[in-house]
Amino acid sequence: MYIQIKKVYTFVRTNFVTTNMKIEDIIKSTVTLNAAKRAVLNVMFADLVVTDHFNEILKPFDLSPEQYNVLRILRGQKGKPANMCTIQERMIAKTSNTTRLVDKLLLKELVTREVCPDNRRKMEVEITEKGLNVLAEIDPKAIEHENYFASKLTSEELEIFNNLLEKYRS
Amino acid sequence: MYIQIKKVYTFVRTNFVTTNMKIEDIIKSTVTLNAAKRAVLNVMFADLVVTDHFNEILKPFDLSPEQYNVLRILRGQKGKPANMCTIQERMIAKTSNTTRLVDKLLLKELVTREVCPDNRRKMEVEITEKGLNVLAEIDPKAIEHENYFASKLTSEELEIFNNLLEKYRS
DNA sequence: AATACACATTTGTATATACAAATAAAAAAA
DNA sequence: TTTTTTTATTTGTATATACAAATGTGTATT
Numbered sequence: 001m002y003i004q005i006k007k008v009y010t011f012v013r014t015n016f017v018t019t020n021m022k023i024e025d026i027i028k029s030t031v032t033l034n035a036a037k038r039a040v041l042n043v044m045f046a047d048l049v050v051t052d053h054f055n056e057i058l059k060p061f062d063l064s065p066e067q068y069n070v071l072r073i074l075r076g077q078k079g080k081p082a083n084m085c086t087i088q089e090r091m092i093a094k095t096s097n098t099t100r101l102v103d104k105l106l107l108k109e110l111v112t113r114e115v116c117p118d119n120r121r122k123m124e125v126e127i128t129e130k131g132l133n134v135l136a137e138i139d140p141k142a143i144e145h146e147n148y149f150a151s152k153l154t155s156e157e158l159e160i161f162n163n164l165l166e167k168y169r170s
Numbered sequence: 171m172y173i174q175i176k177k178v179y180t181f182v183r184t185n186f187v188t189t190n191m192k193i194e195d196i197i198k199s200t201v202t203l204n205a206a207k208r209a210v211l212n213v214m215f216a217d218l219v220v221t222d223h224f225n226e227i228l229k230p231f232d233l234s235p236e237q238y239n240v241l242r243i244l245r246g247q248k249g250k251p252a253n254m255c256t257i258q259e260r261m262i263a264k265t266s267n268t269t270r271l272v273d274k275l276l277l278k279e280l281v282t283r284e285v286c287p288d289n290r291r292k293m294e295v296e297i298t299e300k301g302l303n304v305l306a307e308i309d310p311k312a313i314e315h316e317n318y319f320a321s322k323l324t325s326e327e328l329e330i331f332n333n334l335l336e337k338y339r340s
Numbered sequence: 341a342a343t344a345c346a347c348a349t350t351t352g353t354a355t356a357t358a359c360a361a362a363t364a365a366a367a368a369a370a
Numbered sequence: 371t372t373t374t375t376t377t378a379t380t381t382g383t384a385t386a387t388a389c390a391a392a393t394g395t396g397t398a399t400t
Contacts, residue, residue: 034316035320035328038332039320039335040316042332043216043220043335044217044221046335046339047213047214047216048262048263050213064355064356066356083378083379084378084380085378085379092214093218093357095356095358097358100356101356119365119378120365120366121365121378122378122379146204146206146209146210149210149338150206153338157337158206160334161209161334161338162205165209165213167322168331169216169219169220169322170322254348255347265386267386267387267388270350270387274385289347289348289396290395291347291394
């Protein structure tokens with residue numbers, strides 16, 4: 001009697017989209033879009049591209065973007081511990097789950113968490129030496145990431161770009 | 171013996187951020203940021219503001235942004251059914267879960283799904299009358315949404331904005 | 341025709357996120 | 371001082387998302 005061995009093939013079907021395509025082509029729209037609609041889509045797609053690019057950088061460090069963000073906030077405290085609500089208000093996207101985020105960082109020994117002696121409701125979260133080292137490793141890659149996109153524009157264009165982004169969302 | 175009734179108070183602690191703040195103030199950065207860093211943050215934050223604004227519009231219709239996106243893609247087919255991979259490639263964010271997304275729309279009777287007679291591997295997904303009606307209700311609100319942000323800029327600025335966004339992400 | 345390969349979609353699982361409610365401590369009011 | 375209100379954080383639960391693997395069908399090769 002023979003046992004049939006079923007081979008398993010896995011394919012990575014990458015739906016490749018070159019980022020310099022017009023937004024209409026990316027979403028394969030059949031109609032031409034007006035400027036207002038294009039702007040909304042362009043903002044969303046730019047975020048997608050930037051975020052994806054940075055996620056690739058973080059992957060080898062086993063950090064989610066939010067975890068990285070919290071570490072950076074903690075480093076910004078320069079030794080002073082931060083409590084949960086401070087962390088939350090400094091995050092770009094205010095997730096309601098700072099607790100579980102810090103839990104993950106604790107498991108990786110990148111932060112410490114203690115009850116605040118002055119106010120026992122509060123928590124004191126601090127970045128560890130190990131956490132600082134991880135950030136130090138990421139730092140140059142993060143700068144590279146920012147400059148990678150910035151270099152697509154001249155410095156004058158970049159200024160205008162920042163101003164328009166601020167004006168647009170205001 | 172008395173039973174103590176514990177009253178429950180729930181507070182909505184909204185961390186209010188006015189969208190016209192500088193990105194440094196929003197993330198409460200202690201250091202001034204260079205243009206490249208600001209650009210990355212501004213793109214991310216602009217997306218957040220735009221997305222949040224649109225989510226508020228969708229809330230009463232009990233649709234997630236992705237579900238809405240799929241419905242729009244199906245309407246764009248103009249009667250011709252779309253199969254799963256067509257839907258997937260037209261979505262802005264290519265989630266690997268078109269199946270479960272369509273499941274949700276099926277439950278709400280906004281779409282139909284049938285096995286393609288020509289190729290039994292494929293599915294034929296179509297928007298229903300009910301789905302079209304929901305979209306028709308959302309349409310004016312979506313246009314308002316796009317114009318709400320676009321109106322912050324002059325039409326010349328909006329053109330530049332779109333071009334810079336395309337250039338930046340390319 | 342049998343086997344290998346390719347394609348289209350689904351399912352499993354682990355993790356992330358959103359939102360409401362619970363818990364616990366401090367501050368304010370009665 | 372007891373009760374109420376506010377603040378700070380955590381927990382429960384439902385849903386979303388990411389990624390790998392599985393399933394089922396069609397096409398190509400031997």
